[in-house]
Amino acid sequence: MDNSVALVIDGSNIRVTPLSLSLMPPPMCLFSLKFSSHVRGMAVYCKNSKNQLAVSLSDGSLCVVELPSIETWEELEGKEFSVEASHTEMLFGSILHLVWLDSHTLLSVSHYGFRHSNDLFQTSPNEGVLPGFYLQEIELECSEDIVPGMLTCSGWHATVSKQNTLEELVIGLAPNPASKYSAYMQFSGGKIKEYLSKMGTGGGSLEQEYQGFSAACPWMGVALVGSAGQSKPVLFGLDEIGRLHASGGIVVCNNCSSFSFYSNLEDQVTTHLILATKQDLLFIVDISDIFNGEFDSKYGNFVRINNRKREENENYIHIWERGAKIVGVLHGDEAATILQTTRGNLECIYPRKLVLVSIINALIQKRFRDALLMVRRHRIDFNVIVDYCGWQAFSQSAFEFVRQVNNLGYITEFICSVKNENVIEKLYKTHVSVPCSEVANVMLAGDLQNCPADNKVSSVLMAIRKALEEHFTESPARELCILTTLARSEPPLLEDALKRVKVIREKELSHADDHKRMSYPSAEEALKHLLWLADGDAVYDAALGLYDLKLTAIVALNAQKDPKEFLPFLQELERMPTPLMQYNIDLRLKRFEKALRHIASAGDSYYDDCMTLVKKNPQLFPLALQLFTDPAKRMPFLEAWGDYLSGEKCFEDAATIYLSCFNLDKALKSYRAISNWSGVLTVAGLLNLGKDEVLHLAGELCEELQALGKPGEAAKIALEYCGDVNSGVNLLISARDWEEALRVVYMHRREDLVKVVKDASVECASTLTNEYEEGLEKVG
Numbered sequence: 070m071d072n073s074v075a076l077v078i079d080g081s082n083i084r085v086t087p088l089s090l091s092l093m094p095p096p097m098c099l100f101s102l103k104f105s106s107h108v109r110g111m112a113v114y115c116k117n118s119k120n121q122l123a124v125s126l127s128d129g130s131l132c133v134v135e136l137p138s139i140e141t142w143e144e145l146e147g148k149e150f151s152v153e154a155s156h157t158e159m160l161f162g163s164i165l166h167l168v169w170l171d172s173h174t175l176l177s178v179s180h181y182g183f184r185h186s187n188d189l190f191q192t193s194p195n196e197g198v199l200p201g202f203y204l205q206e207i208e209l210e211c212s213e214d215i216v217p218g219m220l221t222c223s224g225w226h227a228t229v230s231k232q233n234t235l236e237e238l239v240i241g242l243a244p245n246p247a248s249k250y251s252a253y254m255q256f257s258g259g260k261i262k263e264y265l266s267k268m269g270t271g272g273g274s275l276e277q278e279y280q281g282f283s284a285a286c287p288w289m290g291v292a293l294v295g296s297a298g299q300s301k302p303v304l305f306g307l308d309e310i311g312r313l314h315a316s317g318g319i320v321v322c323n324n325c326s327s328f329s330f331y332s333n334l335e336d337q338v339t340t341h342l343i344l345a346t347k348q349d350l351l352f353i354v355d356i357s358d359i360f361n362g363e364f365d366s367k368y369g370n371f372v373r374i375n376n377r378k379r380e381e382n383e384n385y386i387h388i389w390e391r392g393a394k395i396v397g398v399l400h401g402d403e404a405a406t407i408l409q410t411t412r413g414n415l416e417c418i419y420p421r422k423l424v425l426v427s428i429i430n431a432l433i434q435k436r437f438r439d440a441l442l443m444v445r446r447h448r449i450d451f452n453v454i455v456d457y458c459g460w461q462a463f464s465q466s467a468f469e470f471v472r473q474v475n476n477l478g479y480i481t482e483f484i485c486s487v488k489n490e491n492v493i494e495k496l497y498k499t500h501v502s503v504p505c506s507e508v509a510n511v512m513l514a515g516d517l518q519n520c521p522a523d524n525k526v527s528s529v530l531m532a533i534r535k536a537l538e539e540h541f542t543e544s545p546a547r548e549l550c551i552l553t554t555l556a557r558s559e560p561p562l563l564e565d566a567l568k569r570v571k572v573i574r575e576k577e578l579s580h581a582d583d584h585k586r587m588s589y590p591s592a593e594e595a596l597k598h599l600l601w602l603a604d605g606d607a608v609y610d611a612a613l614g615l616y617d618l619k620l621t622a623i624v625a626l627n628a629q630k631d632p633k634e635f636l637p638f639l640q641e642l643e644r645m646p647t648p649l650m651q652y653n654i655d656l657r658l659k660r661f662e663k664a665l666r667h668i669a670s671a672g673d674s675y676y677d678d679c680m681t682l683v684k685k686n687p688q689l690f691p692l693a694l695q696l697f698t699d700p701a702k703r704m705p706f707l708e709a710w711g712d713y714l715s716g717e718k719c720f721e722d723a724a725t726i727y728l729s730c731f732n733l734d735k736a737l738k739s740y741r742a743i744s745n746w747s748g749v750l751t752v753a754g755l756l757n758l759g760k761d762e763v764l765h766l767a768g769e770l771c772e773e774l775q776a777l778g779k780p781g782e783a784a785k786i787a788l789e790y791c792g793d794v795n796s797g798v799n800l801l802i803s804a805r806d807w808e809e810a811l812r813v814v815y816m817h818r819r820e821d822l823v824k825v826v827k828d829a830s831v832e833c834a835s836t837l838t839n840e841y842e843e844g845l846e847k848v849g
Contacts, residue, residue, distance in 0.1 A: 074087050103150065104124060109126055155225040161229075205229050208228045237256045261278060291303070293337055328343065332401075386418070435469065452492045468536040593627070649667075665683065720740070788813060
């Protein structure tokens with residue numbers, strides 16, 4: 070907006086207002102230009118720090134004004150400048166169309182041979198000129214010295230350097246943004262021809278037809294489309310019935326009232342088409358969607374959506390005043406659209422889609438400060454800065470972000486807004502597409518393996534914190550900003566924050582020199598800042614976790630806790646020995662591992678307290694075994710662990726723990742509870758049970774396994790421990806282990822049992838065959 074200007078034609082005056090000051094409604098203005106007759110048309114040239122205005126008048130005169138740098142315009146407020154007509158040796162006729170080719174060359178379409186404004190253009194000064202339409206290339210030169218800060222309104226000389234006769238009526242004329250020495254001309258029926266200036270390679274001639282429109286379009290514009298280095302001009306035209314055409318025979322919209330283009334100032338390539346419809350809807354259209362053929366489905370044929378579910382994803386803006394038209398667009402970071410209402414007022418709006426595009430352009434170019442300022446100005450979610458190319462890439466660029474922003478207030482505001490949510494994929498998914506891998510690689514600087522964590526908030530804030538410590542010198546504002554990064558982490562690093570507050574408090578108590586004290590905030594200020602950012606109870610618990618009772622009391626007072634609640638508790642802790650104090654604090658904060666370590670270090674007299682704590686928190690058993698290496702103290706913990714596992718019905722693990730502490734009776738019960746007969750009989754051997762006891766135990770196990778449907782395992786016990794071949798063979802027959810049954814029979818030379826096995830196998834085979842045949846009958 071700094072270089073944007075509003076020019077309003079008012080009779081024989083042009084009213085000028087820089088938009089950097091305000092949107093002044095016509096006829097108000099900053100200053101005005103006065104001409105000798107009514108203004109017929111004008112053309113503006115703004116490139117390479119030059120601001121020039123060419124004006125055609127109703128009396129056939131051509132006027133040129135060179136405007137000074139906009140920074141000096143405040144001195145021109147309220148003034149009126151008279152502009153002299155340019156000096157020329159021939160009349161220009163009635164100028165119908167006028168455009169700039171470069172800062173010293175104009176291209177115009179003029180008509181000779183009809184009366185206008187009470188003047189008759191005679192052909193006598195130009196004997197060879199016949200009535201009709203002419204295309205003229207006009208060279209400009211100024212004989213006066215240009216004074217900085219002043220307008221150059223006189224001394225201009227205009228010479229027609231090239232003139233071509235036109236056989237058809239010219240409907241529109243537009244310069245070619247891809248070449249400063251060419252322009253496009255539209256003739257009746259939408260036919261387009263390209264004109265090449267005599268300063269270029271064309272020698273001032275009309276080239277062959279360009280891709281035109283399917284109908285005549287009085288309003289025409291040219292957009293530079295494509296990627297940098299491979300861009301090409303594309304023509305857009307609006308006909309009288311509201312159809313918006315694009316070159317190549319494309320009809321973009323059937324109910325358009327006005328249109329304009331938005332481009333990134335970096336490469337001047339047009340990225341979006343802005344159009345208003347007759348329904349008073351404003352659409353922001355991606356240029357790529359037009360040529361991909363997606364604009365009909367994506368933009369709903371540019372009509373209002375009545376479906377409430379689809380209104381959430383609508384791609385248009387309701388224009389609040391009927392009949393308003395687009396008169397201009399501010400390019401680059403401004404991303405604004407200027408509308409003029411039927412009353413004449415100028416209104417400026419910032420479409421969310423264009424704003425996001427400008428922010429993303431700044432991020433891709435690593436202009437973090439510009440991106441942050443746009444986010445703040447337009448109230449966009451700060452997470453866009455982090456999420457567009459990923460928090461991993463942003464973490465690598467955190468130092469550059471801090472260096473560019475260089476404002477601790479802005480950085481603190483950014484820190485407080487970071488959250489574990491990708492707003493590109495949720496909040497702004499209808500406005501912004503996810504970046505491609507090439508763009509992400511541009512943003513990425515460094516190795517992602519250096520990212521500190523998998524958590525977006527913690528990783529980004531850690532990177533910001535390191536950048537703050539490296540870039541900014543020690544100051545109270547920097548310290549408060551660092552405390553903010555700690556308090557806003559997920560989970561909050563309140564203990565680390567309180568440690569910094571504790572260091573500040575110790576420096577205050579040590580009466581450090583004034584220079585160092587000036588580089589830190591007071592401990593009270595830092596603590597109040599922390600309490601403002603985090604929950605008071607959480608900060609109080611974190612202070613307790615540091616075992617600093619004085620700091621805890623200060624936190625409690627600043628958190629406005631009732632002294633009757635916390636003072637007795639803190640006084641009681643103060644009277645305790647240090648390990649007991651730490652143990653009680655850890656119990657309160659449910660930090661059971663630290664509690665066990667502290668109570669274990671308190672001495673043997675607190676052994677029972679250790680046992681009670683571990684039994685209430687079984688996850689501490691491994692730590693207890695590490696802390697107590699003396700077998701006399703270790704064995705009770707093992708037995709208690711085994712009892713816990715047994716109570717949780719983890720009998721296999723319980724039996725292993727019982728064996729490690731030589732509690733064989735409980736190990737035997739655990740193995741028996743899960744029918745682990747090999748473990749039971751192994752432990753029986755360890756217990757040195759008598760032969761009869763083992764035989765009795767084996768018989769019971771055999772019956773239990775048989776009842777559980779494990780005849781094969783029961784057969785092993787009957788054969789190996791009971792010596793009962795008959796029972797063992799019968800159990801193997803029940804398990805249908807025919808081969809093992811025959812092996813056992815022949816091993817013990819029991820010929821009488823061979824027939825038993827044979828008969829049982831035949832009977833089993835017959836049963837299976839009958840079942841198979843019955844199944845076939847049911848299926849078939």
